[in-house]
Amino acid sequence: MFIGGVWREASDGRTIDVLNPATEQVVAQVPNASDADLDDALAAAASGFAVWRRTAPADRADVLDRAGRLLLERVPQIAVILSEEQGKPIAEAEAEVRQSAEYFSWFAGEAVRSYGRLLPTAPGRRSWVERRPVGPVAAFTAWNFPASLPARKLAPAVAFGCSIIVCPAIEAPRTAGALVQASTDSGVADGVVNLITGDPPRVSERLIGSDVIAKITLTGSVPIGRTLVRLSAERLQPLTLELGGHAPVLIFDDLSADQLGRAADAVVRAKFRNGGQVCISPSRIFAQRSIVDNLIAGVLERVDGLEIGPLANARRRDAVAALVETSGAKVHSGGVRPDGPGFFYPPTVLTDISPGAAVLRDEPFGPIMPILPFDDLEDGLAQANAVPYGLAAYVFTADLQRADAAVAGLDAGMIGVNELALASAASPFGGVKLSGYGREGGTESLEAYTVATAVTTRGAP
Known part of the structure; x- marks a missing residue:
């Protein structure tokens, strides 16, 4: 753990094993924080905030810029740690670390742009709005992107004058430690x-129950989000919640054969990246009825022989298998857990899925690709929006009017047209409905990590 500028073990010596999901072997042990350790972290965050809120924005920017450059220098070393504890291939791990560095570099620029505004008022008075750091932040992150998720929270918090306690997922905690080390260096x-x-429940209860924490941010599941909302009710800390999704893709029949092939390429790459463990992963593929068979053939051609990394843990692998087994679907590829060690599950393509199957309702968070037909725009939108999530959605069409109509009708916080890469430091990330509320990334992060303070002055009475 890193508390008050010092790396340390748990005060009572307890540890938690970290497994390599490809081998199921223990690769590290990390501290299991005691209540005393958590109290020390809270005290450190309080004292750190007292200093950092008064640190010049330009100095904060310099720190973030140096951290971003250090992360780029350390990409090979950090990627090995990330791959070992999370399971994604080295190339994907390296790309994630580079994306994390982008957050530090981008928010270095934003640190000096936390603008307020002057308000018109009567002669003899002055009135303005200024942005002040919200205070110490408790940041909880998931295991699927153990570098970029902490970076998306850590960089804006530091940029705008907050202190932060990063609480990474216990399945993949060491990668976040590399980001923290770059920050302190x-x-x-x-x-x-x-x-x-x-232990996540104990950590969250202790931190959120403290009057030190002024802001909570979570990337995680809906049940965990609800738990944190309940915990925050006593002190009314503001929350930013990104709780996953079940992203639809609408593929229209105006695409040429070559365009349909490129759409199949894009969907397969995005769906099976990180074993499908991506909150904005395209997880329900809808193709217009006249082209659905061609799309299925194109997808199967591209999935054949595709190798992916393991799922994060046995729970995830078993949940994915259960979704396939209860789908009532025709399984075109995959669908059978391989023998041997590791939490592997093959890329699986489903069609003819039973109405009401859980795979169409629950976020699969794994390498499952359901493909379904739709008739027209109205039917496609109805199916796309028929889940309680609204994080991301995608459209493939060559018709600009159709694209505009589809974008207008989709219930999602992020929408891609002929594009599946949505996340960047400059873009707000977040959803609607059960996908949560609040945004991180982009200039919207200023609202997440600062409060608006209105000041009015008059000459001496």
Whole structure:
């Protein structure tokens, strides 16, 4: 753990095993924070905030810029750690670390642009709005992107003058430690950036129950999101919640054969990246009825022989298998757990799925691709929006009017047209409905990590 500028073990010596999901072997042990450790982290965050909120924005920007450059220098080393504890192939791990560096570099620029505004008022008075850091932040992140998820929270918090306690998923915690190390090597003040590993329910209860924490941010599941909302009710800390999704893809019949092939390429790459463990992964593929058979053939051609990494843990593998087994679907590819060690599950393509099957309702978060037909725009939108999630959605069409109509009708926080790469430092990330609320990334992060303070002055009475 990293508390108040010092790496340390748990005060009572307890640890938690970290497994390699490809081998099921223990690759590391990390501290299991005690209540005393959590209290120390809270005290460090409070003292760090007192210093950092008064640090010049230009100095904060310099720290973030140096951290981003250090992360780029350390991509090969960090990627090995990330791959070992999370399971994604080295090339994907390296890309994720580079994306994490982008968050640090981008928010270095934003640190000096936390603008307020002047308000018109009567002669003899002055009135303005200024943005002040919200305070110490408790940041909880998931295991599927153990570098970019902490970076998306850590970088804006530091940019806008907050301190932060990063609580990475216990399945893949060491990658976040590499980000914290880059931050401290870049000169961030002691106590500004802290990292805790431990039992998630106990950690969240202790941190959120403290009057130190002024802001909560979570990337995780809907049940965990609901738990944190309940925990925050007593002190009314504001929350930013990104709770996953079940992203639809609408593929229209105006595409040429070559365009349909490129759409199949894009969907297969995006669906099976990180074993399908991506919250904005295209997880329900709808093709217009006249082209659905051609799309299925194109997808199967591209899936044949495709190799992917393991799922994060046995629970995820078993949940994915259950979704396939209860789908009542025709299984075109995959669908059978391989023998041997590791939490592997093959790329699986489903058609003719039973109405009401769980795979069409619940976020699969794994390498399952359901393909279904739709008739027209109205039918496609009805099926696309027929889930309680609204994080991402996608459209493939060569018709601009159809694209505009589809975008207008989709219930999602992020929409791609002929494009499946949505996440960037400059773009707000978040959803609607059960996918959560609030945004991180882009200039919208200013709202997440600052509060608007209105000031009015008059000359001496």
